[in-house]
Amino acid sequence: MKKYAIGIDLGGTKILTALVNKETGEVVSFVKKKTKKEKGPRNIIRKMVESIDELLNDCELTQQEISSIGIGAAGQNDRENCTLIAAPNLDCYDLNFKEAIGKHFAIPVFLGNDVEIATIGEMKFGAAKGYDDFVCIFVGTGVGSAIVKNGQLIKGATGTAGEIGHVIVDLNGRPCACGAHGCLEAYASRTAIETRIEGALKKGRKSCILEYLENGKSITSSMIQKSIERDDELVIQCVTEASEYLSGGIASVINFINPQLIVLGGGLIEAVDYFYQKTIKKARAKSLPVPAQKIEFRKAALGDFSGVIGAAFLEDRGY
Numbered sequence: 001m002k003k004y005a006i007g008i009d010l011g012g013t014k015i016l017t018a019l020v021n022k023e024t025g026e027v028v029s030f031v032k033k034k035t036k037k038e039k040g041p042r043n044i045i046r047k048m049v050e051s052i053d054e055l056l057n058d059c060e061l062t063q064q065e066i067s068s069i070g071i072g073a074a075g076q077n078d079r080e081n082c083t084l085i086a087a088p089n090l091d092c093y094d095l096n097f098k099e100a101i102g103k104h105f106a107i108p109v110f111l112g113n114d115v116e117i118a119t120i121g122e123m124k125f126g127a128a129k130g131y132d133d134f135v136c137i138f139v140g141t142g143v144g145s146a147i148v149k150n151g152q153l154i155k156g157a158t159g160t161a162g163e164i165g166h167v168i169v170d171l172n173g174r175p176c177a178c179g180a181h182g183c184l185e186a187y188a189s190r191t192a193i194e195t196r197i198e199g200a201l202k203k204g205r206k207s208c209i210l211e212y213l214e215n216g217k218s219i220t221s222s223m224i225q226k227s228i229e230r231d232d233e234l235v236i237q238c239v240t241e242a243s244e245y246l247s248g249g250i251a252s253v254i255n256f257i258n259p260q261l262i263v264l265g266g267g268l269i270e271a272v273d274y275f276y277q278k279t280i281k282k283a284r285a286k287s288l289p290v291p292a293q294k295i296e297f298r299k300a301a302l303g304d305f306s307g308v309i310g311a312a313f314l315e316d317r318g319y
Ligand SMILES: [Zn+2]
Pocket: 165, 166, 176, 177, 178, 179, 180, 183, 185
């Protein structure tokens, strides 16, 4: 096995590209580029190629010493054909990375999705190291998850298993971006909390979060954390409500799959410990007694690097 691979985490706001030592999980060096302003396939590919060039120029390795380029992209993927089918956030459709990236380098290219690579990262070198049966749940703009059984990711018949964000928690509930009503994501994501806080502020509720909000800017996880530290009643209420729904979703996962471990990650979990602690306590209380006794909870351990580290291992799946 070659020791080094390149992992790329292609998200809605940034492209993180890293040279990863696959034996130790160490991120040897990395390049971060924003995707905010210039979207579209041409810009995305150009930035990815530039990032890989920068990494290769900085390290003392030849292309022959790099085993693969693994890309994790948020959106619908055709992994076998290495094609990003649709990523509306990036304005990219039917983008074949094997062609677009592959023609610039003599290194094989592999594709997975963003939640998948973060989960592989946590399994190899993070919070789930040593576990065979676990579920990773990431809470941020949305709520995503991946299921690992016997050390393998469960993909499902169409490769979309693990969409916990679209588990329906209220039959007549809030509309979700997917078109359904009452999805968990519409209640437990950072976006959902943001919508609740903004709605209450419009109705005249008071909150110290106003002091952090610049005109037109959206509420971030760190603003939520700062407001909780100041015992802000409105923010605590909205976060508690979100944790009520998330814990219900997690309890359902525990009862349904009976995993050894639940790993929680993502921006909101990392920044807001109150949300994490409340959620895991309630999830245990809402689960059936036998699995509730055994279930373990951990916070994701690799932060922003979980994705790039996991992406370096996409090649091991073989396509
Ligand atoms: Zn939905």
